[in-house]
Amino acid sequence: MATQEIGIPLDLSLGTHNNTEFLNGKLQLVEIAKADSGIPIFPPEGYWISEVIRIADKVTHFKYVAKTLTGTGTYTIYTQSSQDSYTWTDWEAVDLSTGTIITPVGYYARVKIVITPINSNVTFTIDGFDVNGKYNNTYINSSNGVLELKKxxxxxxxxxxxxxxxxxxxTGNIPKSTYKKIDKLSFLE
Known part of the structure; x- marks a missing residue:
């Protein structure tokens, strides 16, 4: 008797995306910024949850998850099942070495992929104070390429x-609300 593997395709562009996106045929974390060196910065975690998968008569064949991984970071694949698509089992992690599903077999299933990037230290500039006077006001000066309190x-x-x-x-008046303390007074002609 010959056995046949039945593939149930997962459309990674559909479903619930949280800090993830389906881009260029791949599920990946959303890039939230770039470091000064050009390295992308990602959120600390993201996940994708598939739409409800109707297993129906293939219920005995839903035993493995096949995966292809590129890039860096770590990921975990979870599955859950349901007999009625309303009451679901808890998420169970798939054995990543074999792809074996631990979740009890049900008429419906869902897949969840959690992606965690590798942590590294990067530098990124929020504002270089390149525009002279951008933040100038009564108390702050940014005219010299730095942000400083007016003295x-x-x-x-x-x-x-x-x-x-x-x-x-x-002679003249000095508004008390302007100063916390006065170090010196000087005369400018």
């Missing part, structure tokens, strides 16, 4: 011409 404030003072002592006397 120098210029206020209008009036020369007191009635002053007869040495030097010059300037």
């Amino acid at each position: 120098l404030y210029a206020n209008k003072y009036v020369l007191d011409t009635t002053w007869t002592g040495e030097g010059k006397m300037m």
Whole structure:
């Protein structure tokens, strides 16, 4: 008696995608950014859940999951089954070395693939402060290619011409809400 393997194709473009996408014929994590060196940055985990698969008369043949893996990272394949497509068994991990399904046989099945990228340290710039004055306001300065708190404030003072002592006397108001402390006052002509 000859045996025949029956393949049940999984359309990875359909189903539930969480931080994953089906791109160029492959299920992969969504790229969320690029490092300064051009290396893609991925979320810490993503998964895909298939649509409900009707096994029906192939119920005794649904024993293995075939897979092809390219790229880096780790993945786990899970399956679950149901007799009525409403009540489902718990997700059971597939034995990745053999592809053997541990989930009890049911009339319906679903497949879940969880992908985890390899962690590595990368550098990426959020803002290089290349645009002079982009963040300038009353308290912040970004005019010199760096973001810094303003430390120098210029206020209008009036020369007191009635002053007869040495030097010059300037008068004016300093708003208390502007300063936490005053280190020094200097006169600029």
